[in-house]
Amino acid sequence: GQNIDQPTEMTATEGAIVQINCTYQTSGFNGLFWYQQHAGEAPTFLSYNVLDGLEEKGRFSSFLSRSKGYSYLLLKELQMKDSASYLCAVLDSNYQLIWGAGTKLIIKP
Amino acid sequence: GAVVSQHPSRVICKSGTSVKIECRSLDFQATTMFWYRQFPKKSLMLMATSNEGSKATYEQGVEKDKFLINHASLTLSTLTVTSAHPEDSSFYICSARALDRVASMEAYTFGSGTRLTVV
Numbered sequence A: 001g002q003n004i005d006q007p008t009e010m011t012a013t014e015g016a017i018v019q020i021n022c023t024y025q026t027s028g029f030n031g032l033f034w035y036q037q038h039a040g041e042a043p044t045f046l047s048y049n050v051l052d053g054l055e056e057k058g059r060f061s062s063f064l065s066r067s068k069g070y071s072y073l074l075l076k077e078l079q080m081k082d083s084a085s086y087l088c089a090v091l092d093s094n095y096q097l098i099w100g101a102g103t104k105l106i107i108k109p
Numbered sequence B: 001g002a003v004v005s006q007h008p009s010r011v012i013c014k015s016g017t018s019v020k021i022e023c024r025s026l027d028f029q030a031t032t033m034f035w036y037r038q039f040p041k042k043s044l045m046l047m048a049t050s051n052e053g054s055k056a057t058y059e060q061g062v063e064k065d066k067f068l069i070n071h072a073s074l075t076l077s078t079l080t081v082t083s084a085h086p087e088d089s090s091f092y093i094c095s096a097r098a099l100d101r102v103a104s105m106e107a108y109t110f111g112s113g114t115r116l117t118v119v
Helices: none
Strands: A003-005 A009-013 A018-025 A032-037 A044-049 A053-057 A060-065 A070-075 A084-091 A097-099 A103-108 B004-007 B010-013 B019-025 B032-038 B045-051 B067-073 B076-081 B090-100 B105-110 B114-118
Touching (some): A003 A084, A009 A018, B004 B090, B010 B019, B076 B090
Parallel strands (some): B010 B114
Antiparallel strands (some): A053 A060, B019 B076, B032 B090
């Protein structure tokens, strides 16, 4: 079956760095997305990786290793507004998005 | 960037009535629209996939006669929850797939979601 694993919850301190991991086992791979979702709101797009390596976008970076079925989202200089759920999603061979359960990130002052 | 407008954002209805949720792609053509349901503190659950001009494909366990999806044009898709019951109360989100020609990737844009409460 298809499976995406990410930690349920993480806590970090304002100004620090946090890495949210995602491992996946899917039927085919056509890219991996990271989305941010604040409570009661729809997800917003953060990043897309289809090739191995690190993609940097401001305070957020996303890494992919296709051979290991692994990705991480790196958040630097954490701000209180970064408190949200972070969803990892993989596009499978049928171009269907397979969603992880999300990681709730709690930022403490 | 691509924008999907979803209405209403919140709706409260009586048990047994029907509710229609609309999603419009404002500045692009959405050939495919995904409809998700999300219960509190849970991940997104795909309900159905609709392609413009054809019947929607429903996920296992989703009643197609209860959740009616219409995707008659490239810019509008609707989800109608018929004979709603309290257990249908949830957060419903649409997502449109658009071809991002610049980035050569398929972009998935979400609507803002609809909070449905059935009383």
